Amino acid sequence: MAYIDPVADKESLGLVNGVTQARADAASAMVDGYLRRPEGLLHVVDDLGRPSYMSGLKPTGTWTLGGDIAPGESVVCSVAGIDKDMIGDLMGEVLVIDRDTETMEAVYVSGYSNNQITLASVKFAHTASAKMERGLVILEERKLPKSRPTIQLRRPGVAKVISIAGRYGLPRHGDLIRGDYLNTSPMIVNMAVLGPPAWQPVNISQATIDSTTGMVWVPASILAVYYTDVRLRYVAGWTLDTLPDAVRIATAAIANAMAMSSDVLMGGALREAKAGDQSLRSAAPQRVGNPRTGGADSPYLTPEARAMLDPYRARSFA
Structure with missing residues (x-):
């Protein structure tokens, strides 16, 4: 979906006559590319x-409900089309049910058994054969720092953390101080008690999430040890409606x-965009290329435009 409307935003954003829906779509895609x-x-x-x-985002998998489900907590349901070999990797998976309907909601998997899964919380009733789609939210898999169960999410503007799952794994190389460390690590202890380390659901209500900074504090497990x-x-x-100006x-x-340029050398025409009492004016680029390429070196992305977009760029290191 484009971030601007060539008709509705023509006056408020100072769009020139050549800005079509295709160019609005291409400009929005270029913004996404620059923001990573x-x-x-x-x-x-x-x-x-x-x-x-x-x-x-587009779904990476689609299943259907095997029967009706009612609102509630820890709702067990059967799922048609799910691969039993992959069900163990679904812990914390977010499923969007009945997308594009009034009962659309995002739920997450908090347990599984054979071809049945447990949904942590369901707010709407859904009928059998309702579509369940995965892959429609952002996924980050990260290692927690030693003795510090906090991480910063890479995308600014966190709207909602829907699910968190944790597990014990091998420690960082710097933590292998003694040769017998692996015999006393949380992963080994977990394997002795619960079997091979698997993803475990984290109670989202016990986590602390700062939507402004993207910092997340992840609580410890039932073993009273922080996850790896x-x-x-x-x-x-x-x-x-709430997209930043x-x-x-x-x-x-x-x-x-894009509208004022072509694939040949062009003059120094000025372009201006404005929203409210903010405005941006700069000289048109001297040469242009593929309008769908994007990237920091794109001739369409002036230093002024990059400066406006930088606060929303995904973090390379967090």
């Missing part, structure tokens, strides 16, 4: 106003540059 956010910046909320999934590895599935971004201005500037 292929899922885009827009998310969808359910009827309760909860951020549920990223509108720019964590998986966080979350939604980051805004709705089209800086993103819209930068997108408009890129779309204007």
Whole structure:
């Protein structure tokens, strides 16, 4: 979905006549590329106003409910089409049920057995054969720092962390001080009590999440030891109505540059984009290339536009 509308935003953003829907789409895609956010910046909320999934992502798997389910906690349901060999990897997986309907919601898997899964919480009733889709939220798998159960999510603008799963794994190389460390590590203790280390659900209500900084504090497990590895599935971004003005201005500037340029050398025409009392004006690029390429070196992305977008760029290290 484009971040600007060539018709509705023509006056407010100062769009030139050549800005078409195709150029608005291409400019928005270029913004996503520069921000290193292929899922885009827009998310969808359910009827309760909860951020549920990223509108720019496509499902990586689709299943159907084997029977009706009612609202409740720890709801057990059968799923048709699920591969039993992969069911053990579903802990914490976020499933969007009945997408594009009034009962759409995002739920997560908190348990499994054979071809049945347990959903931590369900707010709406769903009928048999309801579609369940995975892969519509952002997934980060990270190692927790030693003795510090906090991490910073890579995407600014965290809207909602939907699920967290943790497990014990091998320690960092720097922690292998003694040769017998592996015999007393949390992973070995866990394997002795519970079997091979598997992903365990983390009670999301016990985690501390700062949506401004993206910092997440992950609570310890039932063994009273912090996890080694964590998986966080979350939604980051805004709705089209709450999208920051800086993103819209930068997108408009890129779309204007596309409309005012061609594949030959061009003059020093000026372009301007504005939203409210903010505006951005710069000289048109001297030469342009593929409008869908994007990247930090794109001639459409001026230093002013990059400066406006940088606060929303995904972090390389967090």
